[in-house]
Amino acid sequence: MKSLALLFGASLASSQYVPIPWSYVQKEPPVEITVNAHTRFQTMMGGGCSGAFGVACDQTGASGLSPANQDLVTQTLFDENLGGLSILRNRIGSSPTDGILGSCPSTPSSHFNYTWFPNASTADSCQYKLTQTALKYNPDLFIYADAWSASGCFKTDATDINGGLICGVRGSNCTHDWRQGYADYLVQYVKFYEERGIKVSMLGAYNEPDFNPVTYASMESDGYQAKDFLEVLYPTVKKAYPDLKVSCCDATGARQERNILYELGSAGGDKLYDVATWHNYQSNPERPFNTAGQPNLQTEWADGSGPWNDTWDTTGQLAEGLQWAMYMHNAFVNSDTSGYLHWWCSQNGSGDGVLIRLDNDSFDVSRRLWAFAGYFRFARPGSVRIDAKASVENVYVSAFENKNGTIAVPVINEAHFEYDLDINLIGTKAKKVSAYLADNTHNNSLVGHYAVHGSSFKASVPPRSMTTFYLE
Ligand SMILES: *[C@@H]1O[C@H](CO)[C@@H](O)[C@H](O)[C@H]1NC(C)=O
Ligand SMILES: *[C@@H]1O[C@H](CO)[C@@H](O)[C@H](O)[C@H]1NC(C)=O
Ligand SMILES: *[C@@H]1O[C@H](CO)[C@@H](O)[C@H](O)[C@H]1NC(C)=O
Ligand SMILES: *[C@@H]1O[C@H](CO)[C@@H](O)[C@H](O)[C@H]1NC(C)=O
Ligand SMILES: *[C@@H]1O[C@H](CO)[C@@H](O)[C@H](O)[C@H]1NC(C)=O
Ligand SMILES: *[C@@H]1O[C@H](CO)[C@@H](O)[C@H](O)[C@H]1NC(C)=O
Ligand SMILES: *[C@@H]1O[C@H](CO)[C@@H](O)[C@H](O)[C@H]1NC(C)=O
Ligand SMILES: *[C@@H]1O[C@H](CO)[C@@H](O)[C@H](O)[C@H]1NC(C)=O
Numbered sequence: 001m002k003s004l005a006l007l008f009g010a011s012l013a014s015s016q017y018v019p020i021p022w023s024y025v026q027k028e029p030p031v032e033i034t035v036n037a038h039t040r041f042q043t044m045m046g047g048g049c050s051g052a053f054g055v056a057c058d059q060t061g062a063s064g065l066s067p068a069n070q071d072l073v074t075q076t077l078f079d080e081n082l083g084g085l086s087i088l089r090n091r092i093g094s095s096p097t098d099g100i101l102g103s104c105p106s107t108p109s110s111h112f113n114y115t116w117f118p119n120a121s122t123a124d125s126c127q128y129k130l131t132q133t134a135l136k137y138n139p140d141l142f143i144y145a146d147a148w149s150a151s152g153c154f155k156t157d158a159t160d161i162n163g164g165l166i167c168g169v170r171g172s173n174c175t176h177d178w179r180q181g182y183a184d185y186l187v188q189y190v191k192f193y194e195e196r197g198i199k200v201s202m203l204g205a206y207n208e209p210d211f212n213p214v215t216y217a218s219m220e221s222d223g224y225q226a227k228d229f230l231e232v233l234y235p236t237v238k239k240a241y242p243d244l245k246v247s248c249c250d251a252t253g254a255r256q257e258r259n260i261l262y263e264l265g266s267a268g269g270d271k272l273y274d275v276a277t278w279h280n281y282q283s284n285p286e287r288p289f290n291t292a293g294q295p296n297l298q299t300e301w302a303d304g305s306g307p308w309n310d311t312w313d314t315t316g317q318l319a320e321g322l323q324w325a326m327y328m329h330n331a332f333v334n335s336d337t338s339g340y341l342h343w344w345c346s347q348n349g350s351g352d353g354v355l356i357r358l359d360n361d362s363f364d365v366s367r368r369l370w371a372f373a374g375y376f377r378f379a380r381p382g383s384v385r386i387d388a389k390a391s392v393e394n395v396y397v398s399a400f401e402n403k404n405g406t407i408a409v410p411v412i413n414e415a416h417f418e419y420d421l422d423i424n425l426i427g428t429k430a431k432k433v434s435a436y437l438a439d440n441t442h443n444n445s446l447v448g449h450y451a452v453h454g455s456s457f458k459a460s461v462p463p464r465s466m467t468t469f470y471l472e
Contacts (some may be wrong), residue, residue: 002252030420030458032391035399037427039387042336042399045275045297046142047376048087049077049355053216056126056345060133063348064360071133071228073346073356074361077379078138083355083369084377088134089299089341090127092147092189094160094217098123100189104153108181116192130345131198142381143187144299144341146204146250146277148217151233154178154185155219161214163220169228179229183236190244202275205233205248210256221249223263230272241374248273250299250326253282254289254335261290263405275338280327285335295338299330302343306352312440313464320400321350321367325412325466326372328375329396332385342368370438371448374466375400377444378408378436386427395461404428407471423469424456433457439465 027117051059061070077083093099100114102360106134118128135141143436149160157164169176177296182205190200206303206414209221226249248264251257257278264270270292278285289296303309309319316323331337346356346363357364379385379400388399388409396412407428413419439462450457453472461467 007230009400018357024448027200028358028392028417030422031395033395033397033409033411033421033423034387034389035397035407035423035425035428036387037401037407037425041348041385041387042332042338043293044383044385045295045339045381046086046381047339047372048085048089048142048144048341050091050300050341050343051127051130051345052089052091052123052392054123054126055347056130057402058358059346060126060129062126063358065348065358065363065406069361069363071136073358074130074133074263075137076397077345077355077369078134078141078426080138080377080380082373084373084375086138086376087144087339088131088345089146090131091123092122092186092455094147095124095147096151096152099151099160100192100394101151101185101415105152105181108141108176108178112181112184112188114185114188114192116189118155118192118196123332128196131245135198140381142201143193143198144202144204145193145200146205146247146299147186148176149219150182150205151185154182160219161218162214163218164223165220166229166349169221169225169373171225179232180362182237183233186233186241190241190346200244202245202247203237203379204250205229206249208252208279209249210260211252221260223249223260223265223269224267226260227267227269227272234272245274246272247275247277247299247405250277250279252279254278254280254285255283257296257331258290265290265292277383280331283354284327285331285337288335296335297338300341302353304343304351304353308350308352308357308364310357310364310366312370312438319368319369321369322344322412322464322466324368324413325371325374325410325438326396326414328371329398329410329412332375332398333396335350336385338371342372367438367443370444371466373444374410374436374438374468375408378410378468378470383408395421401428409416409469410466411461411469412466413463416463418460418462420458422456422458425452425471426455427472428455432471432472433459434472435459435464436468436470437462438467444468
């Protein structure tokens, strides 16, 4: 008490504002958290980002990043003990210069002259280089190869930009049906990677088919039209690569994706994809997805309009780490989402579409990455989300059991004060707990160890933070 009185006395005497350390503030009662491994939900796929549209060239040295820092940036993102990302979303090019078909065959039965020069300096060769480096730091890297459009010659608008439909789907009205041609094109892209020893794990034919930008690769599709194409693509993929997953449809928002899935299902196509992929731009994942049992994955989001921001929590805007932790929580818990991808990985520039900003040979890591790490360093691909509940609304808790029985319990404290936690464990054999903290001054760093007594342990979480408890 004496030291407290001195503290207040000093602050009053000098008429200066002295923030009261949160440890002296009257505390709320402890939050009861219950983790129950008997109640199980979705299997996790991981977190990731993309080097599409040539930005992978910056990460592979085109704007002054030295070879040592190229490795360090990629390691920071993809190493299990750093950023913990495990998914790389590569764009399959669609123009005569960035795609694999320099010129169009005259009919669907003509020869398709595919070419790919990964050693040339094209956008795709940079993605290839980035893929190789990411594999160095995560040998189990999950590569999602996704097309924004079919080649112009397969489409109603005869160009890979400006929307348009795949010739052959309902409403398309073209001389030829190019659906098989486009399906073969996508599979050929996977073959080019395979020939170089790289396994592509998931293939997508669409990017934001509910949106029609004039200036870059794009193609429209509703769910009915997706059925007409996927009924060609899906068997083509499974014949060539039984394990290669097929995605649909990278819609602009969760609600937009649900609309497409509804139409696809109505048309009889609900078994023609393996993963429902969606972006978080236009609408949030407030409820489960209407898949036929397939997992869903958030495959692109960023604060596209804003300037670079690397903060954890200053004003609670989209750009900040704490907000991303909560967005991910909502997706995992409310929509059973299996993973979450940021838009770009890194770029030399001043925008906020990236996790790491490059500036010639220096780089700055956004604390958004530590929100990803709080989940994906510890809830590894193949882990299963298990039930977790907190007794108050402003503590967000989720839990994930890895294949070997270790458990990750990310706890976000949204309150502006510290909370004590009583964490009760059901159905686990955990004995030892390590806590990793992300907040304004910690980058997902190890801050403490706890022992499990019986089947519970006590801990505390600082204000506006994310603490991941890792249980062994
Ligand atoms: C990289 O970023 C720096 C700082 O924003 C800028 O001066 C430089 O021109 C950029 N380099 C390239 C190749 O874009
Ligand atoms: C195939 O494409 C390559 C590169 O685009 C070109 O150099 C070659 O001449 C083409 N071959 C044929 C038979 O058209
Ligand atoms: C790039 O690789 C291709 C084979 O994949 C080869 O034919 C071509 O000569 C190479 N180009 C350069 C510039 O090394
Ligand atoms: C389909 O194309 C033909 C020939 O270009 C045209 O006459 C016809 O009006 C088109 N139909 C529709 C529904 O667009
Ligand atoms: C990040 O964004 C917040 C909220 O807009 C702002 O207060 C903060 O100054 C920004 N930080 C940087 C480094 O831009
Ligand atoms: C970029 O970095 C290199 C190596 O550190 C240096 O030689 C060059 O002057 C830098 N360029 C700019 C524009 O800062
Ligand atoms: C955390 O990362 C930021 C960059 O995002 C860096 O400026 C800061 O020094 C790091 N802090 C610690 C404690 O590592
Ligand atoms: C259990 O699995 C996790 C996730 O793959 C891994 O990080 C950890 O080292 C494993 N622990 C043991 C004891 O094998």
